[in-house]
Amino acid sequence: MNRVFKVCMFVICSLLLLSSCDKDHWDEQQRNSFYGYNVENHDDLDLRSITKCSYNQDTTLLTGIKNEKMWIGMFDEHTKEQLKEWNGTEIIERNIKIDRGYGVIETMRLSAFHLDRDIHKTNWGFTMIPYYTERDSNWSAESGLVEAGGYRKDILLLKGDNIITYSLNNPNIINPCWFQESVIVSSSYENGDDVEKKYYVIFPEGKKIVEWLDNSYSLDHFPVSYTEGIFLERESDYNIEDNTYSNYYSIIRHNYQMGKDVWKTSIPSLKDIENDARINTTILKQSNSIWKYQIDITNYDGSKKQVIFTVDVETGKVTEI
Numbered sequence: 001m002n003r004v005f006k007v008c009m010f011v012i013c014s015l016l017l018l019s020s021c022d023k024d025h026w027d028e029q030q031r032n033s034f035y036g037y038n039v040e041n042h043d044d045l046d047l048r049s050i051t052k053c054s055y056n057q058d059t060t061l062l063t064g065i066k067n068e069k070m071w072i073g074m075f076d077e078h079t080k081e082q083l084k085e086w087n088g089t090e091i092i093e094r095n096i097k098i099d100r101g102y103g104v105i106e107t108m109r110l111s112a113f114h115l116d117r118d119i120h121k122t123n124w125g126f127t128m129i130p131y132y133t134e135r136d137s138n139w140s141a142e143s144g145l146v147e148a149g150g151y152r153k154d155i156l157l158l159k160g161d162n163i164i165t166y167s168l169n170n171p172n173i174i175n176p177c178w179f180q181e182s183v184i185v186s187s188s189y190e191n192g193d194d195v196e197k198k199y200y201v202i203f204p205e206g207k208k209i210v211e212w213l214d215n216s217y218s219l220d221h222f223p224v225s226y227t228e229g230i231f232l233e234r235e236s237d238y239n240i241e242d243n244t245y246s247n248y249y250s251i252i253r254h255n256y257q258m259g260k261d262v263w264k265t266s267i268p269s270l271k272d273i274e275n276d277a278r279i280n281t282t283i284l285k286q287s288n289s290i291w292k293y294q295i296d297i298t299n300y301d302g303s304k305k306q307v308i309f310t311v312d313v314e315t316g317k318v319t320e321i
Contacts, residue, residue, distance in 0.1 A: 035052045035062070037060065037073070037075045038075075039062070040085070045065070045071065048112070049065040059083070060077050061074055063113055063115060064112070069089070069090065070165070071086070085161070087161060087163060088163040088165070089163065094110045096108045096110055099169075109134050111133060112135055113130040113133065114133065115131070122176050122181065122204070127157050127183055128158070129172075130153070130154055152171065153169060157204050157205070164205060172186045179201075180226075181204060182203060183204070184201055184217065186199045197215050199211070201226050212259075213256070214256055220281065221254075228253060228256065231251070232279075251318065252264045263315065264316065265316045267309060270295065276299075277299050278297070280295070292308070293308065
């Protein structure tokens with residue numbers, strides 16, 4: 001009887017010890033998989049998908065796949081504590097088809113995704129571009145390495161607690177803060193020997209508002225609507241008699257959807273500006289249809305000039321002050 005009791009106790013103690021060892025090994029694996037960051041709810045996370053992505057010197061992002069949906073966590077770089085997390089709203093497609101051109105289609109088995117430098121803070125959250133990667137069975141987070149490159153696809157919109165995916169091939173984020181919290185994105189494609197872009201304006205909820213027909217947009221364009229912007233443009237007139245050019249500036253309201261100007265007005269005080277002058281444009285006031293501009297000009301010799309004017313954005317009428 002005593003022998004049976006001792007055997008039973010030995011078996012029980014052995015099982016408890018093995019359970020403890022397994023738990024310690026699991027906890028260590030968890031710590032390694034999360035790079036030392038304290039993930040608050042790691043249930044159902046695919047540990048092999050976890051990737052560390054730098055955001056700034058105080059904040060780090062971890063990306064991964066949870067319940068077959070995208071997951072992103074934000075962490076304090078100094079305390080390693082979790083600040084926020086976002087979860088995808090849709091089941092991911094693990095098998096991604098990649099069009100290499102010339103009729104060559106490849107299939108990649110998505111294992112993870114990481115983020116590069118295309119991470120933009122907005123009033124409603126973040127927008128960014130993911131890089132999808134495939135990991136073999138020997139991959140380990142203990143190496144501390146992130147795969148170089150990856151397949152660049154889609155736009156991620158982090159709003160509230162959700163990750164919303166806007167499907168887009170060869171994506172770029174052109175302006176994360178356009179008219180009424182919309183985002184300008186583009187998709188590159190080959191047209192013969194040229195690479196061209198299509199521009200789209202999308203909502204933070206991942207819905208397309210409009211597609212633009214031209215790509216004349218620049219970051220110094222100020223929005224009037226989802227499809228129109230206002231900007232200054234430098235132009236030149238050629239004088240055939242004395243073989244000289246005279247420079248002048250116009251203010252333009254442009255419709256990107258239609259690919260044409262709504263109106264265009266030259267500014268008299270911005271005529272004959274030196275070719276190498278530096279121009280800084282500031283909008284002082286946007287009151288209904290009347291916008292007030294300040295133009296600061298610095299010439300190469302250090303001399304300066306300031307021009308202030310208002311423009312009626314509906315009619316294009318300019319009034320210099």
